[in-house]
Amino acid sequence: MSPTDTTLLVIDVQQGLDDNTPFQGGHRNNPQIEHTIPTLLTLFRTRNLPVFHVKHNSRDPSSTLHPSHPGNAICPFAAPSPSRPNDEPLYTKSVHSAFIGTSLEADLRARGITRLFVCGLTSNMCVNTTVRMAGNLGFEVFLVEDACATFDRVGHDGVLRRAEDIHAYALSDLHGEFCTVIKASDVQGLLGN
Secondary structure, eight states, X not given: OOGGGEEEEEEXXXXXXXTTSOOTTSOXXXXXXXXXXXXXXXXXHHTTOOEEEEEEOOSOTTSTTSTTSGGGSBOGGGOOOTTOTTTSOXXXXXXXXXXXXXXXXXXXXXXXXXXXXXXXEOTTTHHXXXXXXXXXXXXXXXXXXXXXXXXXXXXXXXXXXXHHHHHXXXXXXXXXXXXXXXXXXXXXXXXXX
């Protein structure tokens, strides 16, 4: 794997999806993402590799992710570095996929990027949709399971599903079809020396 064709894609790590903000039940799995994502950012930044950031701008004025709410802001631990504006672009979207309504695909291709390491929120929504599209577009995708998370959710049948189960199901559906699911501890080895 050549580092020059590789990027980290950080999806929707926003204050409105913070573990302390009730969202679809309030309980989030993988509380360690506040440490795992910064570790990944440091790894990519110290190797001078690009990091592409994505932020969700909800169209629903009542959503915590609507631009008029403080929850729309990116969590400080995952924010783009102001000292790397060309290497840490920010894309805003209003749908689940980071590829719809943005120049993300064209920008990745223009830079010769073919491999994506993906992290962010939420495993079963925007991360899932973006990973599926990336795989369908021909990118090699590595989904970092301990740098993604989701929330408890009540299903159509009224049954509460735990975040841990939803996360596991979402990644199970993606692995081997659209991406390779890995742990954060695997990333450095995959990047090489």
